[in-house]
Amino acid sequence: MPNPTAAILVIGDEILSGRTREANAYHLANELTRVGIDLREIRVVPDDHDVIVDALNALRAPHTHVFTSGGIGPTHDDITADAVAAAFGVGIDVREDARELLERALAERGLTPTADQLRMARIPDGARLIVNGRTGAPGFSIGNVHVMAGVPSIFVDMLGTVLPTLDAGAPRLSRELRFEVGEGRIATPLRELAQAMPEVTFGSYPFREGEIRGTNIVVRGTDPTVLDDAVTRLEEIRAATAVRPTGR
Amino acid sequence: MPNPTAAILVIGDEILSGRTREANAYHLANELTRVGIDLREIRVVPDDHDVIVDALNALRAPHTHVFTSGGIGPTHDDITADAVAAAFGVGIDVREDARELLERALAERGLTPTADQLRMARIPDGARLIVNGRTGAPGFSIGNVHVMAGVPSIFVDMLGTVLPTLDAGAPRLSRELRFEVGEGRIATPLRELAQAMPEVTFGSYPFREGEIRGTNIVVRGTDPTVLDDAVTRLEEIRAATAVRPTGR
Structure with missing residues (x-):
């Protein structure tokens, strides 16, 4: 039986401008090889809603899994969650379990979430949260798409949560x-x-x-x-x- | 007037398996930003003829320039030149000017090209050679596609040859x-x-x-x-x- 296949969609102007050297695809490639999922494509696109939606739909059809990296923070250039909701044709709103995670993490620093930080608790309808040990802001999985942070330490943590839950193949x-x-x-x-x-x-x-x-x-x-x-x-x-x- | 746009297609199983950390897209991103060409997509695909052909055609239509990296050596896994010829629907064969470059470089080491090394002189019909200072094996440009080596030092050299010939935009x-x-x-x-x-x-x-x-x-x-x-x-x-x- 052939191994499951995967693609990663990296979202971020900072990679395409050369400001930041991409690191998460390289980490993912090694982890997937270890567990027997064949990484078949790496795609890097800018912070552009329509481009992200099209790329998500192009990648999620042929592959068993799609991982995304980047664009789930609190600022105006963080548009990944909305693009994922649009790609799946579902709604998106602040969800209580995500809000609680965020509030609890901020409370440890004596803070309450601002309106912008609450954006990080906006989760597409039907998604499962990906909790991580480093921030209160969760990633999420919807269908075969796993949406994770671009900050490498958080990406690594989230992948460590998701990967053991996936059907793997024969390690390559x-x-x-x-x-x-x-x-x-x-x-x-x-x-x-x-x-x-x-x-x-x-x-x-x-x-x-x-x-x-x-x-x-x-x-x-x-x-x-x-x-x-x-x-x-x-x-x-x-x-x-x-x-x-x-x-x- | 908006800047010209570009994409890079990186070809190589070794990137997707995690063996090798990709370096050429990062170099290209910085060089294009410097001259005012907007890099809009990085795509990494395996050594698979049909996948390369499809990706080339998907990228060369919307972008002013497409750069490729990898797969132009002498071994059985070097299939980029054939895929480019197929994408453009043109023939491909050993070309005399490319063969001369190869022979001259090998002669400096007292060698003559083997049948496999001659594969590196196979150039799609209508392409322009990209000569480089490090090896006798040339890259080539055809239409808006610039085909270059995956070895980083040779990629850098070839890009240095091609980039000054392209229409640039306003540096970002x-x-x-x-x-x-x-x-x-x-x-x-x-x-x-x-x-x-x-x-x-x-x-x-x-x-x-x-x-x-x-x-x-x-x-x-x-x-x-x-x-x-x-x-x-x-x-x-x-x-x-x-x-x-x-x-x-």
Whole structure:
């Protein structure tokens, strides 16, 4: 059975302007690989209602899960929750359980929520809250869409809450071999091996280290026995293609 | 006149599996902001022919420019050039000028191209080569699509070749102010200011630094006088909302 698939929609002008280097997709990619959900797309879009709605609808149809990052704070540029409600065609309003979470967290600092902070308790109809340990403002899941904060520490916390509740697949395993020759020298035997073993994928990643032009080969699959076999065959290719020092 | 827009399509299983942290989109974002082209989407897809073709066609229609990163090496997983040719409905074959670049670079190391290395000289019909100073393997531009290597040092070099040839817009300027209060405290005046000044955008980015819950406000626009005005008004908001130390 193929693994479940996923996409992440990152929402934020600050990524597209180059102000902020995106970090959450990279964290998600590693976590999904670990549990056996195949991340199939990363998409970054601006703080634009219609663009977010269209992207959500494009991604939630083909994928088992869609994660979003960003745009759920209290300010005017936080428009993700409304866009999610629009994408699902449901209403959105302050919800009592979300308001209580928010009030309790603020009360610890001797504060009560302002009208703008209350915006963070606006939850689309029918969603489940994603509680996190760092702020009172919850994320939420609706259908197969999981809406989380853009601040990396909060995103990590929310993902840790959501991920164990999802059906996972077979964890994708990988092994990596270092070849101290360029891609061109191993491309032919590598292509033949990839054709002979369609149940695994072979990735080829060139590197340069001083005078060495090398290639890292990554083999990925779900069956450890098959991966071991692939690694043995790669080691044979490595022995056959190695450049021996000449002279003494 | 609005600025030209752009998207980047990053191609590579290694990004989606979490093996490699994407770097080229971040570099591109900063370079485009500098020259006044608005980056409107970042999309990362796997090494899958049909997915790449569909993404290319989805992105090249609405945007002035599309940049791609990755998948133009010599190995079996390098399928970008073929996907670009398919997206444009043109043929692709080894081209003499590309082959000469490749042969010349390999000759410097006493080598001649293998059949697999020659794949890097396969160029879609009608494309213009993007020569780079680091490898003999060229990128290429066809229509409004600029196809570049995934290796960051080569991507940077190729972008440096392409970018000066593109029509640019008004450079997007930005100014950033640090508020040592949380987003909730300034959300209302910030919203009012954003409504009063529609020609600039205000981004609000919370941070936490020890005991300080603060907010960085970034204002972006193309007119430096208007930006100065926005900063002055933000400074007034900052003065009015600052939390004064109590006691003594």
